Amino acid sequence: GGDDSATETNEQNVAAGQSQSEQKIIVKDAVIPAENPAASPETAIKRGDTVVVGLQEPGGVFTPYFNTSGYDGNVQSVMFEPLVDINEKGEAVAGLAEKWDIAEDGLVYTFTLREGLKFDDGTPLTADDIEFTLTLLHDPAYAGSTDITEASIVGGLDYKNGDATNISGIKVIDERTIEITTDKVSARTLRLLGGSVLKKDYYGNGYVKGNLDYLTALHQKPIGAGPYRFVTYLPGQEIRYEANEHYYGGAPKAKGFIYKTTVGDAQQFFQTGELDYSALAANQDNFEFLQALGFADINIYTSSAYGYMTFNHEKEVFKDPKVRQAFILGLDRQTIISTYYQGFAQVANVPVSPTSWAYTADVGSTAYDPEKAKALLEEAGWTLGTGDIREKDGKKLTVYYFTTAGGLGDTLIPIAKENYKEIGIDLQVEQMDFNALLARVDKGDHDLASFSTTMLPDPYNGVEGFHTKSTNSTFKGYGTEEIDQLIDATIATNDIEGRKAAFHELYKALEENPPVIYMAYTKVLSGANARIEGFEPNGYRGIASSLRNLRLAE
Amino acid sequence: MEIKQKSSSLWRQIARRFLQNKMSLIGLAFLIFIFLFSFIGPLFSPYVNLGVDPTNINQAPSAQHWLGTDKLGRDVLTRLMLAGRISLLVGLGAMVMSVVIGGVLGIISGFYRGIVDQIIMRIADVLMTLPGLPLLFIMAAILSEWKVPTEYRIYIVMLMLSIVGWPGLARLVRSQILSLSERQFMQATEALGLRDGRKLFKHLLPNIVPLLIVSGTLSVGGAILSESTLSFFGLGVVPPDASWGNMITSANSLIDFQKRPWLWVPPGLSIFLTVISINLLGDGLRDAIDPNMKRR
Amino acid sequence: MGNAVLDVKNLLTQYYTGDGVISAVNDVSFSIPKGQTVCLVGESGCGKSAVAMSIMGLIDAGSGGVKSGEILFEGKDLLKMKKHELRQLRGNDMSMIFQEPMTSLNPVLTIGGQIMEPLMEHELISKKEAKKRALELIELVGIGRAEEIFNSYPHQLSGGMLQRIMIAIALACSPNLLIADEPTTALDVTIQAQILDLLRSLKEQREMSMLLITHDLGVVAEVADYVIVMYAGKIIEEGPVVELFKNPKHPYTKGLLKAKPVINQRQEELYTIAGQVPNLATLTPSCYFSERCEQCMAVCKEQIPEIRDLDNGQRVACWLYEEVTIG
Amino acid sequence: MKGYVVKRLFYMIPTLFGASILIFFLYSLVPGNFIDADQNLTAERKAELYELHGYNEPVVIRYFIWLKNLLKGDLGYSLQFQLPVGEVIGNYIWSSFIVALASLILTWFIAILVGIVSAIRQYSIWDTFITIIVFAAMATPSFFLGLVIIKIFAVDLGWLPAGGMISTGSNFTGWDYVKDVAEHMILPVLVLTMLGIGGLTRYFRTNMLEVIKQDFMRTARAKGLKERVVIFKHGLRNALLPAITLFSFELPALFGGAIITEQIFNWPGIGAIYMQAFSVRDYPLLMGFTMFIAVLTVASNLLADILYGIADPRVRVKK
């Protein structure tokens, strides 16, 4: 039902374009169909039923769980479908698994596969394959980034660290059914268990516990069970797929799919028709650009990630929540966000995106209130000293802010400097590349540092770092027992309503004792060439879930 | 006697020849202008201390803002002037440094040969094995870790640019020197028993000045631009400070290119004109010291 | 002179210097009949090389050039000629031996290559043929081990060898006019004699004309048919060699002949012409030699003497003889 | 001569050794590493991975391990690509190479011509015009130039593809393939050429200005050689001597990739990959590649010295 809202949003956009001074206007998520599909460039039309989408150069590891680059994940998602998928609200929906049951006690998971599932080589996909996949992830030699032990499968650690030859908690009931027993209730387990499935007699061919080296030979010869089948990989150029006739939903109508390597701005490629789909930086310029093309179906959706500026909680200054609150209130986030995103983002108030079921607008403030900030600082003992910089115990309130170059920073820095100066804070800025930023934050050199989360499949992912047990160094030094309990409560049940309440309670607590300055929920602006129908990107899975529906427009 | 004394001074002779060259005077005039523009100009701007103005972003040039405003509503003209301070210092500084370091090491290496040459050239080899950009990247990252204050960092970056830059010029100079050393006039200096210093600076140096001038002019432009590359990686000038390079860089989309030329044309033109006037100046200097040039 | 190969008329060649423009060649006229050798002698710096360069059209436009006059080569004015026409003459119909062989050869090309060039350019012969000819030429100018010299570079040869290479290059295409600017200064007398013999035989066999610039009066006496004496850019005396040597008219010419040391006639002190050449940039209308002339008169300091014919075929520009004729 | 070459080859060892130390320790000083770059990793997982990749060893030990492998010809194993570094380099380097080679040839060809012409016509309209163009190209950042070129030739005129190396999804073989690649090469080559030509032109112009005043040029003219021969054979030969050094800088650059140009044109080259490796701190790849370039650099410097000795007969290689 995107069509109604589209016209509405369209007007909003025009309005946004006209009066930039009116800052509160926020573009709504919308699908705006192309005005002139006939304008599609010939390059694209000539390509027929092959769809081309831009992607940054992947690492070339196309075996799920083994990739180190997120782009490899995109490559995999075309040919591997998870057991449990996520919808645009962040809710779990059926993937390869037709359904799943979680026992009353929340510890036993029973997955039932769809009927007649096949890998793209035509061989059947069975519960054995799932067992193999989970076992492999427990292998002591496994060097990928998935930490399956968080699922707490019974016997998992014995396999990983001990002599066990199999994992006792995994039980194959029949070809289509598998039962997994865990020893801890966690709302996260479902996603951990419900990932992609590796074909046992392919990826497991020759498997010996403790040695996974043989797998590297298979990284570029994936066999999956997704809508498309891998054809070829031309490093630096493209990855080609063909429709998978063994896919349970039937082969997609668009017979070919290509991920083309693009770096940075892909506007020109979309414009010349070399790409059929492209996500662009969300801003008014690019929106107008897409509109002007005429042949672009525009889709604006909100990412599941959120941006934030973290405090270094180990520093004495930030031990006092009042100071942190002052930093939040003293920063004109609204101006920053609307100047930079031109309406294509909104100021964040809680650590979860508004697309999520866990979101609430009732908690947290987005206000800019320098007076209150000043008052809070005074209360915290930071009084104005020489040069209009606050001091306490002879120490000046000079804070070092680390951020990456480009992007929001260029807008944020000047404004933040001014804002903080006004309330008596001296903000020193250092830019560096992302990795350096991470390393230095890890060392605790910073006072403030900017980050953005990755896509957050579960709202828990948005808060887990705040836990004192979390080893995420970004939030080192933060947290209280009370907050820990509140965080734990959010995964202590599998019931969505229960979790929602738990999250809202947590968010309130976080407001009192802010771990970070929430910055923005950004939109993603994507254009699809109108000759192709079926792109329905969302903030959780991008285009992955909609690939099966790709077809040529009539 | 007066007059003769005058004409005898080599420098006066060069200066006279230089002043006869209209193009190089234009170059000089523009350089002086751009310096005044950058260092004194901001004093006359009403926008120097004005910060971000979100109500006024991306305005086309107008009576209030002669060169329009940027993405944060700042006056482009004022920013251009302030950016000039940094870019000019970086460009000229890097030029002087690289020409001096490269020139001196090249001359020494080509002149003394033997062990000195081996040492300098092997160091050059090693330095040249480190590709420029990442090396700067690394060094700048380290600098930041060492908490060097941000406002000084750009000058250290400048220093690094020339540290990375010297082996190239040094090798060029060295090969010229090797060739020159074989010329008979160098044998003549040997016969006269001239001091090495004189051989180096009076005999060899003038013969490589044209090379140094070219390399110097090229390095000004190079440095101004690579400064922005550093900014691109967040290692150069930190916002809200500006440099010409990063002013262009921040207008980095096709849309800005098309719709908002006032964002990139002024800094682009400034770099261009600076580089070209330095070149004119260099050409004038080259001709002034070139005994063969006698255009009337 | 109808059969003149070269006819130079009122040539004015100037150079630009720091002090101003100088007329290195000032209103010089002469001609070279076919098969004859004309020698140009004169004080160092008087413009002999400038005459040669002007004829060849090789003065760099940045440092000076021919300002007026005519240079007729086989009837055609070289100054009015198109570039490519002149080019085809150079090295082929007329060629030149430069005074300073060391700098006149390309340091990075082999000797052989440089000799072969005019051959291949003008005679349109194959490389192999050209090499053969080049080797012959090297032998011809009296250098042994031709094959090795062929492959060496200028810096590996001695001054005299380079000079002979220059000669070989100039002779490569059997020119009708050879301009030789001090071609034998670096040669020992036996080789000099050999080269002069060679030139003489070319002159006789092929009626080659030659403009020989030299200060070696012995050489002049041996090869010249006609001698021109220059001083400060002007011709001050000219005439057939025998007459001129026997009976020099101009005080400068007389001085020159006196100054020459002669073997077996050793004196303690050689005769010299006192004084300095005037600064070419600040010449006043006078006889340019007047400052140094032992017979200087009042008129000499006020007026430039015209060159005029004497009855014996000699010509001289000197007030001494004006008076004689007037008187 | 032979002795000299042998000696210089021998000197390459300490030089490369020094380079390897510098490279290794510089990279080890860079903040951040591959494992930390993945924010989703838990601390335990990180610790495990540190162990797995040997990051817990002291730097010096790691250096020697790396060096030992280097000496065995093993450049290491890319963390990001999960492939041997040599293989990763091999995957991308040739596409960088063909672009670099094409633009190298074009750049030198044009630069020589233009440099010479503007030297012999010093201060003519042509010289001024060229000077302006050269400096305009020089004052333009490469990404900007790339964007402009794309905008004009690919987007507005639609003459040429905006990027990539082959037409997406195409299966050309033989000549068609060559043609397709060639078509995609034009714009990046154009940009690289425009960027590279400026400096070179200036060098040639000065060198030529020095040479055309020499006496031997006069001799060449006196031989009646065509002006073309005079300039190109006699003049250029001498003017090219300093260019040998310049040329030696190009050799490593041929394999070094052009980071920004490749990114803008989506060219599957090593430059873009290098940058990407940098952003995820794939040190084995970074160090392996840098070392590879280092070897090329040192070798080409040696080559330049030898060539210089050959090309300029006056410079004898002194013992």
Next chain:
Amino acid sequence: MTNETPLIEVKNLKKYFGEKRGLFQRNASVVRAVDGVSFQIQRGETFGLVGESGSGKSTIGKSILRLQSITEGEVLFDGENLHKLSNAEMRNLRPKIQFIFQDPYSSLNPRIRVGDAIGEALLDHGLCDKHEVREKVKEVLEICGLSEYHMDRYPHEFSGGQRQRIGIARAIILEPDFIVADEPVSALDVSIQAQIINLFSKLQRERNITFLFISHDLSVVEHLCSRIGVLYLGTMMELGSREQLYSNPLHPYTKALLSAVPIPDPTLKRERIILKGDIPNPANPPSGCKFHTRCPFATERCKAEVPVFKEVEKGHFVACHLV
């Protein structure tokens, strides 16, 4: 001959060129430019060196002044082996021993004005004050027939002869004890040549300067030199006093040389000894007497046996089987 040590003593000097160069010229032959030459020059005398072009005269000159390395032999200056001195010692000695280059143009730096070129060594050795230099240079230039206005010009603005005089000025301004003059007057017209020769004589008379005078012009050599060596293909053929050599030449090559001197009298035609035969190759010199290939009196013995350099009368040495 006096008993005091000669100012210059050259002992068995050898200089071979053509160490293998170029990767591809593996077997480039070795040119024996100077092949075992010995002679002495007494203080205050002018020693003339004549000989065929390419016979190694310049090479000897440069080797003596250590402007080139030598292959073998010794060069003693005032009893000191020049080739064994340290660079610093050598530099201090330089102003005392000067060289006038055969090729003046290439020995001048194109970018240095001649006034500076002439004066710089004075400054550099601290022999003169900064403000006096110009005066001194002017003086020397005038002695050499040039004027003050030439000082500010660059080398390329001069004629060949003028450049040669610049070379001379540059050497004599240092008031050296010993000058190697390599064809110093070859490009000068006779009147200036006479001036220069007179200047040399005067310098010698007044300041007891020693010259090694390399020239082709035998009349000049006769005029200036008290003893003369005749070189052929890197070997000394004859050595003697002026009188001995000019009135009683013993070696056929010397005779040929003397007979070839052109006489400035167009009416006079003279009998010359024409040297025929193959021009020898210094890389592969003829066996026996090096001159035998061109000697009109050569015998079988000359082909086979190297003649010894013997003293035939006091101070008159010759290497020839026929005397």
